[in-house]
Amino acid sequence: MTTTQAAPSVPITTAPAPVPAGRPALPLTTRLAALTRSGLVQTVLIVAAVAWLVPTVGLLVSSLRPKQVAATGGWWTALTEPAQLTLQNYTALLGGGDVPEALWNTVLISVPATLLTVALAAGAGYAFAWMRFPGRDAVFLGVVGLLVVPVQVGLIPVAKLEGAVGLFGTIPGVVLFHVGYGLPFAVFLMRNHFLEIPAELLEAARMDGCGEWRIFRTLALPLAAPAVASLCIFQFLWVWNDMLVALIFAGNDSQPLTVYLQSQMRQFGSNMDILAPGAFLSLLVPVGVFLCFQRFFIQGAMAGSVK
Amino acid sequence: MSLRSPRSGRASGGALRRHRGLALLFVLPALLLLGALVVYPIGYSVARSLFDASGHRFVGLDNYGTAFTDHATLTAVRNNAIWVAVAPALVTAVGLVFAVLTEKIRWATAFKLLVFMPMAISFLAAGIIFRTVYDADPHRGALNAAAVAVHDTFNDRSTYPGAHPRPGGGLDRAQGGDITAPTSTRVVLLPLVGVQPGALPATARTAQEPAGGDGVSGTVFLDFVPGGGGHPGRLDAGKKGLPGVTVQLRDGGRTVDTTTTAADGTFRFGAAPTATTSVVMPAANFAAPYRGVDWLGPAFITPAIIGAYIWIWAGFAMVIIAGGLANLPRETIEAARIDGAGEWQIFRRITVPQLAPVLGVVFITMVINVMKIFDLVYIIAPGPVQQDAGVLALRLYLVSFGGGNDQGLGSALSVLLLLLVVPVMLLNVRRFRGSRA
Structure with missing residues (x-):
């Protein structure tokens, strides 16, 4: 909320503000000053761009250097000796053992957690927007209140709860937790988007004798498709990137990639041949999603940053 | 995204009644999960925070006291x-x-x-x-690689970190690390130890006798013969010169001339020695290298x-x-x-x-x-x-x-975290109500 209201739908690719045409000719000193300033701006931004790029490039290059080579110097030495780079860390990592399984667990956790959250939130959001039931507004106010509850509050109690029903340490247990803490924002977002639909449209459908379920499925849901897409992307990345919840709720055979990599941190330095390619694999999917669905991603991230 | 008031509810009474059952179907799954996974944990945490680690003994606000002590x-x-x-x-x-x-x-x-x-x-x-x-x-x-590179660009890099004279070998080491040969002679030998032979630059040649002649000449060399032999302080065969060492000729406190040793460790100053001149190798030659920030x-x-x-x-x-x-x-x-x-x-x-x-x-x-x-x-x-x-x-x-x-203390900490966001929670709810009024 703190963000959602102010979140304008600006994709990154907005054009810079146009310079008004037909500006009167400026005196030379002013033009010189402007030139210096623009040089300064360019320099500052180039330095910033390098600072933002280098860490990730470093990870990529590190992930391509075999263990023996990595011990001989920093990753930047590979820039002058590209012969250092091989795919052997990746083939070793993906060839078997824990990483493919952890990667698969990540998928098994993130996909259901996303679909379930979005499905439940779409239904509830529609009901909060267009159906009448006792206490509707008060209950929704409660959902608004839950928006900022930190996941940390749920860790101990839900672990107990899931332990009691035998879900603790399983993939469904992790999924369930993510659904619970994804719901407040998801319901909030869906309800607000359903409200954007003109009442007359729904009224007309009702007049035509459409049932509420059919209206929801064939009219409301398609109209709210952009919101559904944003929500899917946001929730998917949230769960894919999660470490804390899985650290507690996943068992040894259900741990996702983040938890597996975390368990390798103890020998940091000596096992960069696992950590660097592992981390790079784990960020490939989010970055790919980001690049493909930029617009939705930014809307989702902006609206969801309250979490 | 708007927080406008819902415009629904204009349907006829009959339709509404039919809705009610369906509406429950729409909201109930989400509400049940929210209740069990978010609302109930808040209550549980507050209650659990009042008990000790075992969960059986009521300790009041002790856990909160612990959090701040x-x-x-x-x-x-x-x-x-x-x-x-x-x-x-x-x-x-x-x-x-x-x-x-x-x-x-x-x-x-x-x-x-x-x-x-x-x-x-x-x-x-x-x-x-x-x-x-x-x-x-x-x-x-x-x-740190960048920090070291920048640092070394603006400061002379020490060539022989840790090198020092043999104790009792006739060279003085000042407080600041300068190594001095207190001499007024024309020829001066500056034997050093504490450099790994493997760490010598590839250009290092066998040390040569100082050239002699006018002015002051001398040799800086590694006072060590690989494989043993030789006499400490003497220019024996097999001892390597130390190239690239900065050497200064000082008179009193004043630096008269500065030069750098050649591949065979030799150097030479044009000025003639007086009773007060000395040959100094500044501390910067031997300082530990800059390692960046921890x-x-x-x-x-x-x-x-x-x-x-x-x-x-x-x-x-x-x-x-x-x-x-x-x-x-x-x-x-x-x-x-x-x-x-x-x-x-x-x-x-x-x-x-x-x-x-x-x-x-x-x-x-x-x-x-x-x-x-x-x-x-x-x-x-x-x-x-x-x-x-x-x-x-x-x-x-x-x-x-x-x-x-200790889930008692853990619960207390989670309640503290929750309390920290309560102002935002209230702000959200108030804003939302305000936007509907």
Whole structure:
């Protein structure tokens, strides 16, 4: 909320503000000053761009250097000796053992957690927007209140709860937790988007004798498709990137990639041949999603940053 | 997104009654999960925080007392305060600067994509990235490698770190590390030890006798014959010269001449010696090399992690602020420009005040976010300094699951975390009601 209201739908690719045409000719000193300033701006931004790029490039290059080579110097030495780079860390990592399984667990956790959250939130959001039931507004106010509850509050109690029903340490247990803490924002977002639909449209459908379920499925849901897409992307990345919840709720055979990599941190330095390619694999999917669905991603991230 | 009042409910009574059952079907699954996984845990945590680690003994507010007296937890509270005080303001400021500056360049889209991308990356991956960036060893950590490179560009690099004269060998080592041969003769031998033969530069040749003749000449050499033999302090066969050593001829406190040794360790000054001259090898020749900053040590760990946090979130701030900037009326700025206002004045007096609501949103979002910071600290801080870097959420995890095994204290910490966000919660609810009135 703190963000959602102010979140304008600006994709990154907005054009810079146009310079008004037909500006009167400026005196030379002013033009010189402007030139210096623009040089300064360019320099500052180039330095910033390098600072933002280098860490990730470093990870990529590190992930391509075999263990023996990595011990001989920093990753930047590979820039002058590209012969250092091989795919052997990746083939070793993906060839078997824990990483493919952890990667698969990540998928098994993130996909259901996303679909379930979005499905439940779409239904509830529609009901909060267009159906009448006792206490509707008060209950929704409660959902608004839950928006900022930190996941940390749920860790101990839900672990107990899931332990009691035998879900603790399983993939469904992790999924369930993510659904619970994804719901407040998801319901909030869906309800607000359903409200954007003109009442007359729904009224007309009702007049035509459409049932509420059919209206929801064939009219409301398609109209709210952009919101559904944003929500899917946001929730998917949230769960894919999660470490804390899985650290507690996943068992040894259900741990996702983040938890597996975390368990390798103890020998940091000596096992960069696992950590660097592992981390790079784990960020490939989010970055790919980001690049493909930029617009939705930014809307989702902006609206969801309250979490 | 609007928070307008619902416009539903105009359906006829019969339809409504039919709705009711269906409506329950729509909302109930979500509400049941919310109740069991979010609402119930709040109550459970409050209750559990009043009991001890075993969960059987009622201890009142003792756990909260512990939270503010226990050293590790107190450190966490203090660090959380530092995070909240520093990180949101920095992220907002960097985002603002980027948003304003990118309006003036052609490659704004590329820049924004680049800076926004870390948002998509998990804290774990970002943590691993920055753990390597901050590595103290300049042969592994990029930041220290850069620091060392910059340092060595502006300062002479010492050629023989740790080299020193043989004790009792006739050379003096001053307090500051200068090595002096107190001599007024024309020929001077400067034998040193403490250099690994393998660490000699490839250019080093067998040491030669000083050339003699006018002025002062001498040889700096490694007083060691590989394989043994030779006499200490003498120029025996097999001893290598030390090239590249800076040597000064001083008279009293004044430096008369400066030179550098050749491949065979020899050097020569034109000036003739007097009773007060001496040959000095300045300490800079032997100083330990600059190794950069210990970013992951106890002193710098929190600022270092905040740096990684800015790397992740500045793009988010930038994109939202740029969105606000695009919606600002251009007329005021143009008018000010025509009135002769400078860019800085426009920025401070017009842009920033007009952007205040957007800046506020970014700032508050970051505050909520920073209060719960966990992954980044857990990953970047190496085990031994984890306590120095500790924050509430990390402490909560360690206390309840990471070996502490005290879910009473853990629950108290989670209630504290919840209390920290209650003002925002109330603000949200009030705003929402206000928008419906």
